Amino acid sequence: MRKAQWARRAAARRSPCPAARPWPRPTEGAQTAPAFYDAPESNGNGSSQHRAERATMGKIALQLKATLENITNLRPVGEDFRWYLKDSVALKGGRGSASMVQKCKLCARENSIEILSSTIKPYNAEDNENFKTIVEFECRGLEPVDFQPQAGFAAEGVESGTAFSDINLQEKDWTDYDEKAQESVGIYEVTHQFVKC
Numbered sequence: 001m002r003k004a005q006w007a008r009r010a011a012a013r014r015s016p017c018p019a020a021r022p023w024p025r026p027t028e029g030a031q032t033a034p035a036f037y038d039a040p041e042s043n044g045n046g047s048s049q050h051r052a053e054r055a056t057m058g059k060i061a062l063q064l065k066a067t068l069e070n071i072t073n074l075r076p077v078g079e080d081f082r083w084y085l086k087d088s089v090a091l092k093g094g095r096g097s098a099s100m101v102q103k104c105k106l107c108a109r110e111n112s113i114e115i116l117s118s119t120i121k122p123y124n125a126e127d128n129e130n131f132k133t134i135v136e137f138e139c140r141g142l143e144p145v146d147f148q149p150q151a152g153f154a155a156e157g158v159e160s161g162t163a164f165s166d167i168n169l170q171e172k173d174w175t176d177y178d179e180k181a182q183e184s185v186g187i188y189e190v191t192h193q194f195v196k197c
Contacts, residue, residue: 059116059197060139062147063131064123069186070178072125074155076135077165081152083115083135085144111141125158136197147192157181 062083068074076083119136137144149169156163160181167174167187175186 061133067188071185075122077154084148114138
């Protein structure tokens with residue numbers, strides 16, 4: 001009896017561990033990391049080596065589309081203008097040099113988005129209801145996936161040249177009145193898209 005019990009216990013100790021769970025797959029519709037994907041990689045001797053694969057490198061243009069009413073030359077204003085890219089991350093810089101830098105916690109690799117100030121262009125009356133590139137970004141390991149326009153834009157009346165400053169596009173619509181031209185002005189249905197240059 002004792003011999004049989006000992007044999008069962010010894011067999012249990014030799015039994016393999018339960019199968020390890022596979023790495024969970026993203027559920028349908030889940031958002032993946034826009035910058036890079038980190039995963040363990042075997043180096044051949046049983047240990048793991050960190051690997052960071054850059055998903056995006058190069059220039060990416062932000063294109064704007066809107067319906068303009070009696071207004072033109074819509075543009076960002078000031079050296080401290082903030083481009084709100086994805087999750088309200090503020091990328092600061094108008095026509096000066098500016099960038100956003102993030103460091104990978106695992107490999108310490110620096111990933112960045114830099115504003116190419118020479119590419120900043122106004123959205124004019126002739127661009128009405130068409131997509132137009134208003135700025136380009138140099139992306140290294142990071143990719144913008146969303147843009148939230150807010151305050152800091154300016155524009156002018158088409159006929160009068162009346163200046164309108166501190167235009168806030170957070171609601172995707174903006175209206176005012178041009179006293180000089182005696183007509184309403186507005187910016188409506190603001191939308192955007194990113195394209196690779």
